[in-house]
Amino acid sequence: MKFLTLAVLCGLAVLSSAFTMSELARISEEFRVMFDELHEDKDAFVNLARIITRAELKLLNEATAMNLAESWSDIEHHFDYTRSLIAEMILAPEADEECLLGLTEEIVAEQIRAADEMSNCAADKIAIKEGIADEFRDLVNILQRISTAAAEYTLFTYASHNSFIDPEGHIEWLERNYQNQVDFWENVARAEAQEDLDNLEINRPQLVEENRQCLARIQDAMAEVDRSINQRLPRCLGTRR
Numbered sequence: 001m002k003f004l005t006l007a008v009l010c011g012l013a014v015l016s017s018a019f020t021m022s023e024l025a026r027i028s029e030e031f032r033v034m035f036d037e038l039h040e041d042k043d044a045f046v047n048l049a050r051i052i053t054r055a056e057l058k059l060l061n062e063a064t065a066m067n068l069a070e071s072w073s074d075i076e077h078h079f080d081y082t083r084s085l086i087a088e089m090i091l092a093p094e095a096d097e098e099c100l101l102g103l104t105e106e107i108v109a110e111q112i113r114a115a116d117e118m119s120n121c122a123a124d125k126i127a128i129k130e131g132i133a134d135e136f137r138d139l140v141n142i143l144q145r146i147s148t149a150a151a152e153y154t155l156f157t158y159a160s161h162n163s164f165i166d167p168e169g170h171i172e173w174l175e176r177n178y179q180n181q182v183d184f185w186e187n188v189a190r191a192e193a194q195e196d197l198d199n200l201e202i203n204r205p206q207l208v209e210e211n212r213q214c215l216a217r218i219q220d221a222m223a224e225v226d227r228s229i230n231q232r233l234p235r236c237l238g239t240r241r
Contacts, residue, residue: 024167031174038181049193056200063208064122071215075114078226079107085233092237099236103229110225114218121214 083104090100 024170027171028174031171031178034178035181038178038185042185045190045193049197052197053200056204060204060207063204064211067208067212067215068118068122071118071219072115074219075111075222078223079111082226082229082233083107085230089233089237094237096236100233103232103236106225106229110222114222117218118215121211121218 086100086104089095090097
């Protein structure tokens with residue numbers, strides 16, 4: 001592309017004031033090819049950005065689901081053992097069924113509370129991630145419009161310039177706007193989009209870890225509830241009248 005750009009610029013340097021329409025058509029076609037290549041480069045990056053965004057969200061959702069499954073399994077493990085103790089104790093002649101059933105209901109209530117809090121842990125992080133992704137999607141959509149416009153620049157110049165009266169002005173406009181497009185794409189748009197992509201990737205492990213820590217606090221709280229219930233189990237024996 002650099003060679004083609006140089007060739008076009010050299011062509012401009014040798015043009016005389018008697019600029020022919022055939023020369024204008026030839027140079028315009030060369031710029032059309034250059035704009036099309038720029039458009040294809042932009043489109044390729046935009047498509048890649050969309051793929052990466054979807055992949056990052058998928059990885060976050062999968063990691064969050066795994067955290068949830070592991071945490072719930074740990075909570076269930078504690079309460080399953082306690083429920084098995086209650087099931088054995090309730091068969092004992094001296095068991096207070098009402099007392100034991102009350103502890104069973106407490107376990108169910110605590111599990112419901114744990115599930116709600118665990119959902120909040122996941123929803124909070126996913127909302128943050130999707131918020132970041134939404135902002136990035138907006139940027140990608142803008143880049144897509146810029147990319148599409150690049151493919152139409154050459155045609156647009158014929159509508160906005162009087163090529164018969166000022167063909168050199170027409171070509172100079174193409175040259176100037178092509179360079180502006182390249183500079184903006186390389187130094188502003190692509191750089192900003194790449195930074196956002198990097199942030200998506202960098203933030204995902206942090207969000208997953210924050211989610212894990214949130215769930216760990218719930219696990220600790222449920223473990224404490226389980227210990228409390230186990231400590232109260234003996235009270236449900238030998239008290240039935």
